[in-house]
Structure formats: C-alpha cells, structure tokens
Amino acid sequence: MSDSIAALPSTNYPVERFTLPNGLRVVLSPDKSAPVIGVVVVYDVGMRSEPEGRTGFAHLFEHLMFQGSENLEKLAHFRYIQSAGGVFNGSTHADFTNYYATLPSHALERTLFLEADRMRAPALTAENLANQIDVVKEEIRLNVKNRPYGGFPWCYLPQLMFDSFANSHDGYGSFEDLEAATAQDAKAFFDSYYAPANAVLAISGDIDIAETTALVEKHFGDIEHRPAPELPSFAEPDLTAERRGQHHDPLAPMPAVALAWRVPDPVANLEEYLPYLLLAEVLTEGNASRLVERLVLKDAIATDVVSYLSFMGDVLAVRDPTALLIQAHYPPQHKADTVIETIESELGRLATDGLAAGELDRVRVRLVAQLLRESDAVLNRALSMSTFEQQYGKAELINEIPTMLAAVTSEQVQAAAATLQPQRRAVLEVVPGKGA
Amino acid sequence: MSQATISRPLPPLAEPRHAEPPQVTDKTLPNGLRVMIVQRSAVPLVEVRLRVPFAGTSDELPIATLLGETMLSGTSTHTDVTLAAALQALGGGLGASVDADRLLLAGNTLATGLPGFLELLSTVVTDAQYPDPQVAVEREHLADHIEVALSQSSTAARAALVKRLYGDHPYAVELPTPAQVREVAAEQLRALHASKVLPAGSTLILVGDVEAEETVRLAETVFAGWATSGVASEMPPIPALVTGPTLLVNREGSVQSSIRYAFESIRRTDPDYPALQLANLIFAGYFSSRLVSNIREDKGYTYSAHSSIEHSVAGSVLTMDADVASEVTAQSLLEIDYELGRLATSGPTAEEVEDVRQYAIGTLALSIATQSGLASTLSALVGIGLGPDWLEAHPQRLAEVTVEQVAQAAAKYLTPANAIRVVLGDADAIRSAVSVLAPIQE
Structure with missing residues (x-):
C-alpha cells in the first residue's frame, strides 16, 4: 500500500x-x-x-x-x-x-x-x-x-x-x-x-x-502567600522480574488482561517519552494497527485491545514513574497466555523488523490531527496549557508537541518496542464470574 | 443567599457578546x-457526518447492528486494514453506527485530506462488500461486546425501561441478543445495505476549514455514483405511554439500585417545548437542579441524578436516571416523587427560571462552538426534520418563556402521576421497602 x-x-x-x-x-x-x-x-x-x-x-x-x-x-x-x-x-x-x-x-x-x-x-x-x-x-x-x-x-x-x-x-x-x-x-x-x-x-x-x-x-492578588511544598521524588527502580497477579471480578462476563511496562520520565526526557506515545498508536490505533490486526481481526483471540500511556490516560500530564499499558478483553475459550504470547510475538516482530514503509507517518499524522481536534475547544486548550505550565514550565508545548512528534524516527519507535520485555512487565488478569 | 454576610460581592456578568449564527450552505x-456545509476554520480539520435514515424493524435489529460493525470491513478495492490505513494517511478517521432511526457514518479529517476522505466514504457507501471471513469474526466480537454491555447496570436498566415504554414498537429493543447476532449471515447484511443505504433522504454534513461552494462541487462529483433509487422507510409513531406499577428488575448482588423514570414528552417544534425544556432543567436537568441538590448535595444518596428529553424520529420522551445505594432506594424514590410533585403543584421561582434560561442559552452556544459540536448538533436536528433555522431561533424562544408557562409545562408533563418507574437492583434487598410506596411488578 x-x-x-x-x-x-x-x-x-x-x-x-x-x-x-x-x-x-x-x-x-x-x-x-x-x-x-x-x-x-x-x-x-x-x-x-x-x-x-x-x-x-x-x-x-x-x-x-x-x-x-x-x-x-x-x-x-x-x-x-x-x-x-x-x-x-x-x-x-x-x-x-x-x-x-x-x-x-x-x-x-x-x-x-x-x-x-x-x-x-x-x-x-x-x-x-x-x-x-x-x-x-x-x-x-x-x-x-x-x-x-x-x-x-x-x-x-x-x-x-x-x-x-x-x-x-x-x-x-x-x-x-x-x-x-x-x-x-x-x-x-x-x-x-x-x-x-x-x-x-x-x-x-x-x-x-x-x-x-x-x-x-x-x-x-490578595490571597496570602504560602510557600509551595517541595515536590517529592516518587522514583522507584524498574522491574527486573515479571510480576503476575489476578483480580477477581464477579460482575465480569469474560476475562481480560492488562500488561504494563515502565517508560522514560516524561518531564525529564520528553524526547525519549514521545516515541512511546507513537508506539501505542502503532500498536492499537484502529484496524491498521499491529495488535488490532493480529489479535482482533486475524487470530480473533481478543474482542478488543487498546494501548496507552499513563494509568489514567493523562498522557502528557503525568510524571515519573508511569507506564505503557496494553489491555485486552477476550472470550473465555482462549487463555491469557495465548493473548500475552501473541502480544509478545508482535512486539518481537516490531523490535526485530522495525516499522513498515509509511507506517509511522500515517500514524503520526492521524495522532497530530486528533491533538488539533481536541484543541478546537477553548477549554481543552486551557486544560493542556495549565498542566504543561505546571509540570514543564512551558504552556507553549501545546504548539510544540506536533513538531516534536515529527522528529521521532521509526528507529526510535522500534527501540521503544524493544524495551517491552517480559521481565520488565507487570501482568494483571481479570478472573470473571460469580465463582471468581 | 444572605447578602448581609458577604464581604466580597459577586461580580456581575459583563455585556454578552453573541456568536454569529452558522452560515449553512444547503444543497x-x-x-x-x-x-450541508459550514465554514469554520479554527483548526485545519473537517468534521463529517453522513446520516442515512434507517427506520429499522425489530426483526432487522440484529442485522442492522452487525451492519454497523462490518460496514468498514472491506470494499472491492480495500480490505478492512488498507481502508483504515488510507484514512489515517489523510489524517482521518471514520466510524459507523446504527440505531433504530439511522445509520451514521461519523468522522473527521485534516482539511487537506477531504477529497480523499470523501472518496473513501463514497466507496464504503456504494461498494461495502461485507466479506464472509470478516463478517464471521466481527459477528463473534459483537456477540461478546453485547454480553459485556448487558452485564452493566446502565445497559440492563435502559433495556428494561425501553421495553416497558414501547411494547411492540421497534424502539422497545435497542440491543439484539448475542444469540440473534450469531445467526446473521453476510448475505443479509448485503441485502439490508442495498435496500436502506440510499442517497434519497440522507444528509452529508461537513463542518470545518472548507470553502463552501467548492466543497459542494466536490461532494457532487464524489457522490454522483451513488445512484441507488428508492425511498427511505418510515418509523411508526411511538405508542402512548401507559403508566402502571413500578417495575422491579432483579440484578443479584447489585450494591446500587438503578432508578429510571420516563414521561411523555413533546417535539422540539411544540409551542410548549421551550417551557418544558426549562422545567426539566429545574427538576433534574442540570447540576443546580432541585433533585441533585436534594438527593446528592443534601442527602448523599447518589453520585449523579440526571434528566433529559430524548428526541427520536418517531417521538420524544423525558427520562430521569439516578443510581443510588441499595439501602436508600425507597427513600430516593420518595424524594424524586416529592420533587416532581412540588414542582408540578407549586411551580418554580422566578429566580430558578432565570437561572435555567441562561444555562440553556449559554450551553447551546457552547455546544456549537467547536467543529465537532456543530456537526453533531446539526446531524441530530436534521434527523428529526429540523435545521439551522431552528437552532438560530431557539435562544429567542427560551428568552420569551414566562414563569407561568414553566409551571404549566411541569404540571402537564412532569408529574408523579405521569411517571413510569423502573428500578434495577438486588430485588430481595429492596423489594419490601420499595413496595411500601406504590404497587410493584416484577
């Protein structure tokens, strides 16, 4: 194509x-x-x-x-x-x-x-x-x-x-x-x-x-000055061995799984963090994305799969430590390990073979269009600027992020994929149903 | 509030600046x-809505629902994957959904990509193939998604409410069962598409960074090949609502009760409509309403209570919902009926009417201040036979409503006697308390 x-x-x-x-x-x-x-x-x-x-x-x-x-x-x-x-x-x-x-x-x-x-x-x-x-x-x-x-x-x-x-x-x-x-x-x-x-x-x-x-x-102007609290460091070491857990959900009709890996400190290293933002899009944004095509459309082992940065989805308003997450719902006839291994194999393929010609460009232009679309509402502009100013001292990032995304290379996205190794991940399964 | 205790006065509002009404090129x-095209150049994007009347029958529901899931699964020239990639390359995205009234193809694109985007949209409309393998996969996914949806209290409560309201009318069921979906064949999707995806009666709305006349010519060229003849079918009017006992629906182990009320309502064109719109806001239609002040901010029974008027092609209905802790289910029903009765018998204060009037006018302006908001608003209005002229004149209609008219609208429509009540919750835990208030039916 x-x-x-x-x-x-x-x-x-x-x-x-x-x-x-x-x-x-x-x-x-x-x-x-x-x-x-x-x-x-x-x-x-x-x-x-x-x-x-x-x-x-x-x-x-x-x-x-x-x-x-x-x-x-x-x-x-x-x-x-x-x-x-x-x-x-x-x-x-x-x-x-x-x-x-x-x-x-x-x-x-x-x-x-x-x-x-x-x-x-x-x-x-x-x-x-x-x-x-x-x-x-x-x-x-x-x-x-x-x-x-x-x-x-x-x-x-x-x-x-x-x-x-x-x-x-x-x-x-x-x-x-x-x-x-x-x-x-x-x-x-x-x-x-x-x-x-x-x-x-x-x-x-x-x-x-x-x-x-x-x-x-x-x-x-006349609100009394009080010193701002010192911002503590919340730093923790990265995982060196996989952590697996289960969450029992009696209301859920079918299983689900979420995988998470630590990503670079967004505030200290925005240039290193942004490739992960594009990686998440390459993985699960629409039918032409890697994991949707493989897990949902081709193998049909998941009913949906999404990936995103930050547990609360506040991608560009979160400090270290945070994570890239991949989560999928899947029918009970399949096993969590099948879903996880298939994700692993797609991540491996991306890390080894890199991106296809034009893949990063089309994902990037769509992402930038969506950022622009959000900023059409004046409130969204003020929301973005407020946290950019607070966390980065730079409300102008609202204008600069598209340019920074333009500078991200396929090699950087490939390298980001290569960091999503099993020993660095935490995996939480939803065990569904009344007997859960 | 007691002005005497205020040390700093609330600043007055400044002189309002009115927005220019949208200029719609309509051909x-x-x-x-x-x-319908509106030039709005704040961001270099275009919002696209293609609304196709669909007037579904109950038998068609599983087919129509799956059609929405598979319309983008392939054409003669594209697979599901290459179609998605081609849209992305334009900076675009597109989705399809079907309800009882319409098929809606909704999306947006970078303005530079509009010609390519419309070409792809036209290809989908004229040449969607519903390939067997893709349909087989999507059918299973849809069945699973419906099973997940029905496990949610909000979906289950909605299903019980519309069944209770509409009986045999197509609006009575909004979601097919997983089993019904699993029986749909790809051939049925192709047949439904051929009979219902027609240009006559359909509306293409484009709002964004476009030049209107040039874009009309573009649409004319791109959609010239969409030549299917035929006339859209019509939805029969909704039946008169019949009040009766409170319907209690069991959801075992539920830690909350999902309370739903419904009332007969009126169309946007009814002379009483602006008054009823304001009465609804005072009752539970916004955060500062009587009901939210009562059962959330005073009593802490709920996180949110909300009422709104739903306008469908075949009629309008006013609905209220609140999810409350199981142990205060009966108390909440009592307070809801109290607020209904109080408004219907004693009417609103002049101050309350002024507050909701400004809220209705202001939020209408906010809702059309973005490209996507304006496109969606126009699409919804067109669906019920209205257009930009209604939008432009509505603030004035709201400005003219009197306190007396709001009181009359509340007394006519929004009363405990007119209410239809559905409660979804743990029946064994709430039955005896709820049945103290009124007869129940399970």
Whole structure:
C-alpha cells in the first residue's frame, strides 16, 4: 500500500504568562473567534501525595472544594457557573487536581471570583465532609463496585507494579479510609498543597490580555502567600522480574488482561517519552494497527485491545514513574497466555523488523490531527496549557508537541518496542464470574 | 443567599457578546443526497457526518447492528486494514453506527485530506462488500461486546425501561441478543445495505476549514455514483405511554439500585417545548437542579441524578436516571416523587427560571462552538426534520418563556402521576421497602 501522507499541520496558540507576588502562575491564551472562554485552576497535588491511611483523600478533597467558601454558601458555585450559561467540573489525577469551567465570555470576572474565593478559604466543615464522603462512596459504587471491569486496570495494576505507597495505592480509596477522614485532615491538606504558589491559572478564549490581567490581580492578588511544598521524588527502580497477579471480578462476563511496562520520565526526557506515545498508536490505533490486526481481526483471540500511556490516560500530564499499558478483553475459550504470547510475538516482530514503509507517518499524522481536534475547544486548550505550565514550565508545548512528534524516527519507535520485555512487565488478569 | 454576610460581592456578568449564527450552505444533489456545509476554520480539520435514515424493524435489529460493525470491513478495492490505513494517511478517521432511526457514518479529517476522505466514504457507501471471513469474526466480537454491555447496570436498566415504554414498537429493543447476532449471515447484511443505504433522504454534513461552494462541487462529483433509487422507510409513531406499577428488575448482588423514570414528552417544534425544556432543567436537568441538590448535595444518596428529553424520529420522551445505594432506594424514590410533585403543584421561582434560561442559552452556544459540536448538533436536528433555522431561533424562544408557562409545562408533563418507574437492583434487598410506596411488578 502506498498512500501518500498528508503534511503535518501545527497550531500557533498565543501564550502570555505572569506570576502574582503570592506565587500564582497565570497563563493567558486569547482567541476571539467565538464568545466563549475556558478557565482552569490546577493544583500541583494528586493521588500520589495523599497520606497513608487516607487513600482517596485527594479526590475527596476535590469534592470539598465545591462545597462553598468564604463568600459563597454551599451550592453557590454550581449555581453561579450554570446560571451564567456555563459548565464546570473537577478531576483528580496521580500528579494534579484541576478545577475547570467553560462559559460565555461575559462570565469571566464572575468565574475568577469563584475560583479565587475557594483558593482563599474553602468551607472545610464536618457537615460538608460527611455529605461528600457519602457522594464519593456512591461514585465508587457506580464506577467500580457495581460495574464489570470497574477500576480495571487503574485501581489495581499499580498495586502490583509499584512498591511505594505513593505509587501503588488505589487512588479512589478504601471506604474505611474515606470514612476515617476528618475536617482537620482537610485543613492540613489545604494548608500544605492548595497555596497559590502551588497552582496555575490558565484562561483561554475570548479575553483581552490587559483587562484579564487586571481582573486576575484584583481577585487573586490578595490571597496570602504560602510557600509551595517541595515536590517529592516518587522514583522507584524498574522491574527486573515479571510480576503476575489476578483480580477477581464477579460482575465480569469474560476475562481480560492488562500488561504494563515502565517508560522514560516524561518531564525529564520528553524526547525519549514521545516515541512511546507513537508506539501505542502503532500498536492499537484502529484496524491498521499491529495488535488490532493480529489479535482482533486475524487470530480473533481478543474482542478488543487498546494501548496507552499513563494509568489514567493523562498522557502528557503525568510524571515519573508511569507506564505503557496494553489491555485486552477476550472470550473465555482462549487463555491469557495465548493473548500475552501473541502480544509478545508482535512486539518481537516490531523490535526485530522495525516499522513498515509509511507506517509511522500515517500514524503520526492521524495522532497530530486528533491533538488539533481536541484543541478546537477553548477549554481543552486551557486544560493542556495549565498542566504543561505546571509540570514543564512551558504552556507553549501545546504548539510544540506536533513538531516534536515529527522528529521521532521509526528507529526510535522500534527501540521503544524493544524495551517491552517480559521481565520488565507487570501482568494483571481479570478472573470473571460469580465463582471468581 | 444572605447578602448581609458577604464581604466580597459577586461580580456581575459583563455585556454578552453573541456568536454569529452558522452560515449553512444547503444543497440537495440530483441523486437526493442533501449536503450541508459550514465554514469554520479554527483548526485545519473537517468534521463529517453522513446520516442515512434507517427506520429499522425489530426483526432487522440484529442485522442492522452487525451492519454497523462490518460496514468498514472491506470494499472491492480495500480490505478492512488498507481502508483504515488510507484514512489515517489523510489524517482521518471514520466510524459507523446504527440505531433504530439511522445509520451514521461519523468522522473527521485534516482539511487537506477531504477529497480523499470523501472518496473513501463514497466507496464504503456504494461498494461495502461485507466479506464472509470478516463478517464471521466481527459477528463473534459483537456477540461478546453485547454480553459485556448487558452485564452493566446502565445497559440492563435502559433495556428494561425501553421495553416497558414501547411494547411492540421497534424502539422497545435497542440491543439484539448475542444469540440473534450469531445467526446473521453476510448475505443479509448485503441485502439490508442495498435496500436502506440510499442517497434519497440522507444528509452529508461537513463542518470545518472548507470553502463552501467548492466543497459542494466536490461532494457532487464524489457522490454522483451513488445512484441507488428508492425511498427511505418510515418509523411508526411511538405508542402512548401507559403508566402502571413500578417495575422491579432483579440484578443479584447489585450494591446500587438503578432508578429510571420516563414521561411523555413533546417535539422540539411544540409551542410548549421551550417551557418544558426549562422545567426539566429545574427538576433534574442540570447540576443546580432541585433533585441533585436534594438527593446528592443534601442527602448523599447518589453520585449523579440526571434528566433529559430524548428526541427520536418517531417521538420524544423525558427520562430521569439516578443510581443510588441499595439501602436508600425507597427513600430516593420518595424524594424524586416529592420533587416532581412540588414542582408540578407549586411551580418554580422566578429566580430558578432565570437561572435555567441562561444555562440553556449559554450551553447551546457552547455546544456549537467547536467543529465537532456543530456537526453533531446539526446531524441530530436534521434527523428529526429540523435545521439551522431552528437552532438560530431557539435562544429567542427560551428568552420569551414566562414563569407561568414553566409551571404549566411541569404540571402537564412532569408529574408523579405521569411517571413510569423502573428500578434495577438486588430485588430481595429492596423489594419490601420499595413496595411500601406504590404497587410493584416484577
């Protein structure tokens, strides 16, 4: 096949940045093409930083940040965003927690006020805590305990792959730990991690730089400076012997398996990490990918197979240590070992023979097109810029990643495939059914 | 809120800046294919939706579902793998799906790849082969996927609800059984394709970095060969909904109950529609709704409760869902009925109506601010016989709704008396508590 490959496009989103005296970093990216804005506050704390005995606390705390603040009673945040015609949410990851909204641009100042008020003084009361512990337990029941394959593999595979509490524990948390959480814990967590100097504010869309700068200073400027916590190292040695485990899932009708290997530190070595991003696409993006073609279409031993970087899929917003994962669901007449050995044989073929002519180019141009497509929404731009700024000090990466991907060679992707050796992997099987 | 305690006042909203309504170039080709094009150049991509009316019968469901899974499995000139590779090389991607109303081919491509992308799309539409070996493989995968889907409480609850609502109508079953899928032959896929994938009644929507007139000519050239004659079949109207006892569906060992409510609703063109849209938002249609404030933010019974109006070709229905801890199933039903009854009998406050009005207008603008959002919105509207004029005029309709009209809409449609209730959960654990409130049926 000799499809000619489309030229790689790129974007040129503007980036303006400044830092307030209290340490809050601010990134602005104006775009007047539609009267909408995206506003994101990201705090440099995630599931890895929650204390032992308090699994799930970073996420629980995210819920508490919506429960009112110094000048806003409970429910007010939701109401003021939505009655301005906007939508909001928050999310908790291994390495960050973000709060975001997208709205008509005339709600800019209101949104900044809401974010500043909870950065200054959220209402961390025992009553709010008790209510949100109940809500989070229902969230976990909905997404994990009452759902086939719920939490697989992200809640379970890190426990097999890593040894430190920070990297290995289930970030959704145990009910026991959640129920033990106190308002005092919340206060301590806020004091440690929710300082303005530990946050980035990103605003994209229909804004004016001078006016927005003045509004940011007005609302965030008098939040008291507190030192940002030192970012700990979560480093762990790579695996030197395979680790195998089983997860029993009484709701699952058929088996599944997930394999994971450590990958280079994205922040320290982005150039070394990006070949793995392309490798994941070569392996499982669409019918023309290596593993879909072999496992799903040709051998028909799996009903689906996907590969991706980072347990939570936050590919370009995760720090070391993280992983490349391959996971497949397969019918019960097949064995996990058959699926694993077939994956191994395809990885071996890739490592030995390299990529086909044009294979990397077509995968790359599609990946770049998808990155561009995501950035069409102003909110997604602010989300990407906020973590790029926080983790890399470089919101401009939103424009530079396509160029960096263009520089990745077939040999680098081949070399990345060659690192996915059995002795470096962790393998978790889902054992399905009531007898499981 | 009590203004007296506020030390820092909430800033007012600034003067709104309105978006330009999308300019749609709308042309029907000689073969009957309608082409709608919107130029939106924010990113150098084009969103593509080809919507083919499919008005399926219940007997056709397993065939139609498998057709969606195998339409991209090969043509005379491409295998499943070379087709996928050719799309990728353009910076494109394409998927097919079928429901009771339509076949939808949805995708996107780099703008530079649009001519090649449309060629491939046209090839699929006119020349999909449904090769026996690929069909045999996909058939097994689909059967397995359906088995996995039915193990999820959300899918099982949905299946029970539509069966309860629609009886013998084709909308009563949305997923075939694995056994039904395993009986479908490739020849049936080819026959269904030949009878239903017709240009007449179909709509091609392109939104993105394109020049409209030039793109119309491109579509005209590329799809000229799609000349199958015939007229799309029509879906019979949905039956009147019949209320009755709460349907209790057992899911052994379930740690939550999936509560589903449904109500008769009205089309987007009904004069009462804007008022009902706002009444629905106040009830459970957005996070700041009465129901979410009650059973999540006050009582902690659920992670999410949500209601919405679903518009299908043959009718509209208003549905509500909430997954709650098993031990508070009855309490949750009580609170849902309480919020319904309270809104239907006492109406909303002026402040509530103003909040949801702004929410509805603002989120409509947000939903069409991206290429993909606009393409999907247009496709959904076209499917129910509406178009960009409806979209453009709707904010004004919402602006004119009065508090009284919202109260009337709630009292007419959104009442405990009109509700159809389905609860999927561990029947032995919840039966006695639930049956205290109303008669149940299992």
